[in-house]
Amino acid sequence: MNKEILILTDYKGVFGSKHFDTPYRSGFDKGLLKKYFKNFGYKVEFIKFSELDLKDLDLKSKIILYTSSEDLNSYYKSYIEDIILSCELKGAFVLPPYKYLRAHHNKVFMEMLRGICNLSDIKNIQAFQFGTLEEVLQNKNLRESQYPKVLKLAEGASGENVELVENYNDLIKKIKKICKTKNLYYDLWDYGRHLKHKGYILESKHRKKFVVQDFISGLKNDWKLYVFYDDIFIFYRPIFKRRKFKASGGGYDNYFYGAEANAPDGIFDFALKIRKEFDVPQLSLDIAYDGRSYYLFEFQFLYFGTAGIPYSKEYYSLENNKWVEKKMCYDQEFFYSKSICKYLDKRIEPIT
Numbered sequence: 001m002n003k004e005i006l007i008l009t010d011y012k013g014v015f016g017s018k019h020f021d022t023p024y025r026s027g028f029d030k031g032l033l034k035k036y037f038k039n040f041g042y043k044v045e046f047i048k049f050s051e052l053d054l055k056d057l058d059l060k061s062k063i064i065l066y067t068s069s070e071d072l073n074s075y076y077k078s079y080i081e082d083i084i085l086s087c088e089l090k091g092a093f094v095l096p097p098y099k100y101l102r103a104h105h106n107k108v109f110m111e112m113l114r115g116i117c118n119l120s121d122i123k124n125i126q127a128f129q130f131g132t133l134e135e136v137l138q139n140k141n142l143r144e145s146q147y148p149k150v151l152k153l154a155e156g157a158s159g160e161n162v163e164l165v166e167n168y169n170d171l172i173k174k175i176k177k178i179c180k181t182k183n184l185y186y187d188l189w190d191y192g193r194h195l196k197h198k199g200y201i202l203e204s205k206h207r208k209k210f211v212v213q214d215f216i217s218g219l220k221n222d223w224k225l226y227v228f229y230d231d232i233f234i235f236y237r238p239i240f241k242r243r244k245f246k247a248s249g250g251g252y253d254n255y256f257y258g259a260e261a262n263a264p265d266g267i268f269d270f271a272l273k274i275r276k277e278f279d280v281p282q283l284s285l286d287i288a289y290d291g292r293s294y295y296l297f298e299f300q301f302l303y304f305g306t307a308g309i310p311y312s313k314e315y316y317s318l319e320n321n322k323w324v325e326k327k328m329c330y331d332q333e334f335f336y337s338k339s340i341c342k343y344l345d346k347r348i349e350p351i352t
Helices: 030-039 072-089 098-102 107-116 133-137 140-144 168-178 184-196 267-278 332-347
Strands: 004-009 043-048 063-066 093-095 127-130 149-153 162-165 210-214 221-228 231-238 282-289 294-300 314-319 322-327
Touching: 004 030, 030 043, 030 332, 063 072, 072 093, 072 098, 098 107, 107 127, 107 210, 107 294, 127 133, 133 168, 140 168, 149 168, 162 168, 168 210, 221 267, 221 332, 231 267, 231 332, 267 282, 267 294, 267 314, 282 332
Parallel strands: 004 043, 004 063, 063 093
Antiparallel strands: 127 210, 149 162, 149 210, 221 231, 221 282, 231 314, 282 294, 314 322
C-alpha cells in the first residue's frame, strides 16, 4: 500500500497559506505536517518544484500535494500549472487535481467548473464569462438582461476588482475601467497593421477576462466555510454600508466565528455536498442564504485564506450523520493533514 506523499514547495520553500504564520508568509509549519502525517500513517517528503525531475522520476500513482501562488500577474503560478499538469500526464495522483489549481485565483474558470459539474444546487446563480469587452458588446443576452449584476475580474481577493453594475451602460463603463490592457507600443504597432492591411480588425484594449454574475438582492451577510473533509469552520461576514454589497474584505475583527456565526440549518450539509461533488479533501466556500435558498458565490480548493481558523473557538464535525460542535484545540496543520489522510484512506487501494 502506497503511504508515501511527495509535497512540492515553491522557490522559497513555502507550502500552503496560513494566517498568523511565523515568519510572515512562510505557510505551513513543515515540521508539524511531518508529525501529523506520520501519526495518520503517512510518510511525507518535501521538495521544491524546480527539483522535480520529470524526465527520469517514475510518478505513476505517486501521491503529490503542492502549493499555489498569488504572485502579481500569476507569473509563478503559471509555472506551477505547467509542473502539476505534467505530473498528472505522467500518471501521478495529484491533490487537488490540476483543474482545481487552474480555478485558483481565476473566477472565470471557477464559474466554468460550476457550469460543468453535476450539482444543480450550486447553479442557481447565472454567470457569463468573457475574455474581452468586444464579446460583451456582441452578446444580446446581456443587453436585454435584468440588472443590477456583479462584475468580477478573474483575479482578486477581499472584494478587489468586484463592481456592482446598475444597467447595461454601467456594465460597459466599468468593464472599460477594470479590464484595460492598453500598451502604447503594442497598440501603435497594431494600428500600423490596421493601416497596412485592409479589413484588419484591431486587437481589443480590454482583454482581462471577467465574469458577469447575477446579483442577489436583500442580503445582509454571507458565510465563509472551510471544509476539511468532514470538519467545518464557519464565520459570519456582515455587509457594512461602507462596503456596499460586499461581505468580504470587511476586516476579520468584524466577523463572527464558530458558535457566534449563527449558522442556518442545512448550511453544513450544503457545504459537504459540494465537497463530495468536486471530490476533494478540502475547500473554501462563500455561501449566502436568503431564507429560502443557498447560493454559492465562490469556491477555492487550495491556497485559500484561513483567518477563520485561529479566530474560531469552535468547529463542527460530522459524527454519526450529525454535526457536532467541538472546541478548537488543534492547529491548521492538524486539520490539513487529517483531511488529506481521511480522503486518501478512502481511495488508496485503487491508486497503488
